Ligand code: HEC
């Protein structure tokens with residue numbers, strides 16, 4: 001996108017003073033005595049270093065002035081076309097500013113993000129703030145718990161309906177399985193998390209049954225919903241309701257499992273922020 005940096009620069013000057021003052025006022029304790037908040041990493045098992053709360057507070061003020069217009073108050077993308085920073089590989093994997101700071105300094109100018117005229121030190125503070133927000137996220141795509149954006153329903157429901165028809169309707173229907181989904185899940189944030197993950201909040205296939213196919217020595221296959229499987233036995237329930245078990249011996253017979261939510265997981269990296277906003281706006285209408 002074409003960027004009105006002139007406008008931003010002007011808007012920035014006035015805000016800067018008050019924000020800097022705020023940042024200072026927010027200092028929780030004299031330097032040295034503040035225990036850095038221990039925050040978990042976003043990806044399970046991938047812990048990031050604890051974030052210095054003073055640095056993050058300073059970064060928050062800078063973010064408000066320098067980034068918010070484009071990336072949004074809650075980092076989910078803003079009016080001026082900056083992408084969602086909560087779903088960004090850059091921000092999710094940044095450890096210590098090494099990925100975010102160069103972008104702030106201008107490495108993505110060709111792609112539409114201007115160089116932001118702040119020092120490396122300040123850039124590191126903004127990066128710390130961004131990481132601190134990500135550390136509060138519950139599940140991928142859901143907004144940070146500690147902030148309350150006025151409404152996450154910012155998309156265009158008509159565009160969402162069109163997108164739904166082309167992308168989702170082969171598996172779902174607004175009159176069928178998703179009928180009244182917005183009455184069942186009244187909180188739009190939760191509704192968004194649900195459709196993104198295809199069910200269970202954490203994206204683990206809650207309720208969605210895996211399909212299993214067993215290739216018998218005769219060459220025939222037996223297919224159905226997985227009932228249970230261990231090293232010795234696989235049990236499935238076929239379409240006619242009968243339950244069948246097959247003894248397993250190493251790789252025989254060949255068992256193929258299909259994760260019903262694979263499509264959902266694969267689509268996560270395909271959506272644009274607009275797709276997500278629009279689909280949520282559409283689903284909210286399915287009362
Ligand atoms: C004038 C609008 C604008 C401003 C101001 C702006 N950005 Fe951006 N930013 C963008 C755009 C557009 C992109 C997408 C560029 C691309 O495709 O790589 C982007 C990309 C990014 C990315 C990479 C995201 C990714 O996953 O590739 C990060 C991180 C980022 N911005 C952080 C910031 C921070 C931090 C600030 C404030 C210090 C900031 N931006 C200010 C518009 C802006």
Ligand code: HEC
Pocket residue numbers: 164167168169170171172177178181194195196197198199207208209260261263264279
């Ligand atoms: C390839 C098939 C497939 C596609 C495409 C697909 N889904 Fe799903 N979706 C599923 C399956 C399977 C589940 C698991 C829930 C179930 O058992 O019905 C699910 C679950 C959901 C749920 C949770 C339903 C509930 O009652 O809790 C929502 C909402 C949802 N999908 C929305 C969407 C939207 C929106 C799209 C398009 C952007 C989409 N899905 C695309 C297969 C698909």
